Amino acid sequence: MVSSFLCLTLLFISLSTADGFKMYKLTHCDFNSTELKDIKYVLSYYYNKIKFSTFDSDVGKFVGYTEYGVKNAEYWNSGAYLTQIKAQKETYCLQNVRFWYNNILSKSAKPYVRLHSTTPPSSQHPAMLVCSVYDFYPKYIKVSWLRDGQEVTSDVTSTEEMADGDWYYQTHSHLEYTPRSGEKISCKVEHASLEKPLITDWDPSSDSSMPKSERSKLAIGASGLILGLILSLAGFIYYRRKARGRILVPTN
Incomplete structure (x- = not known):
């Protein structure tokens, strides 16, 4: 039933300077099964809330979004850092995804x-x-x-x-x-x-949620039926008692 992509996110603040400018990186894993082929690892770099470079395991390399980001992407793509980041899909995502499936996503509650x-x-x-x-x-x-x-x-x-x-x-x-x-x-x-x-x-x-007006009509109808039965029974008893008290006079 868990068919849509789920996201496991870990946020790191890597640098914070005294004048308030910050650089940080955000990593997350998108997945829909515990198979490595169904997992995507994404690493994004931000400076002062602006994303300047991202690695996507489906793309296989860094992509820059600003002039500074393009230069960094070119540098990272040409060195050992790219190999290290590519390995994160298995070493970081796969282990966490398996933990989620075994300890969280497998749990359920019946409706x-x-x-x-x-x-x-x-x-x-x-x-x-x-x-x-x-x-x-x-x-x-x-x-x-x-x-x-x-x-x-x-x-x-x-x-x-x-x-x-x-x-x-x-x-x-x-x-x-x-x-x-x-x-x-x-x-x-x-x-x-x-x-x-x-x-x-x-x-x-x-059904206990019948509209109040309908419940009132039903209650009135039931009360009327019960009252009618009581009156009929009372009339029948009265008739029998009167019948016992009659004197039969023979006729010639």
């Missing part, structure tokens, strides 16, 4: 899914479901909707993965729809921490 309904923002559809996914790591995740087993591609909006500030992430996907009798709607989550996709089916009876 927690909550599926609930809410009021749709528009009148295009009368209903909307929200699939909220919490506490997962690493960041990259795929959330999709299934309707009777088929993936839904329209009327779906999703947020970006949002950092919680504690290494975990959350994201939310919204589905606007028109209900159909007997249908099955599910939220499908795919993540590096899961051996197989996590599918959560929508159960209207377990």
Whole structure:
């Protein structure tokens, strides 16, 4: 799932003079696997916040960006310093990349899914479901909707993965729809921490996020039904008691 380039950066301040001018170098490793061929080593030199020269292992030499940088690049490319810097891709990057993969990037946390309904923002559809996914790591995740087993591609909006500030992430996907009798709607989550996709089916009876107005209508309807049953039972009991107290007079 970790498909995009990750960056391991180490900053060095190499020179600072009394009058405030500074020269420093910035080194970093870009990688998407632990293979040496998938790693790039970059070394950049700055003077007073201006980058004047850079070595890129994909290019194989120094490149200058200012007059001073061009002169330094020519000098470094013609000496033993270039050989030393080329070796950094293996001696510096490879070791650090393997450490990251083994001790950090291999760790993961399974997502927690909550599926609930809410009021749709528009009148295009009368209903909307929200699939909220919490506490997962690493960041990259795929959330999709299934309707009777088929993936839904329209009327779906999703947020970006949002950092919680504690290494975990959350994201939310919204589905606007028109209900159909007997249908099955599910939220499908795919993540590096899961051996197989996590599918959560929508159960209207377990929804605690029904809009307040709808809950009020439901409560009033249920109260009316209960009151009607009580009155009917009371009437039935009254009728039976009156029936027992009657005196039957025979007729000729």
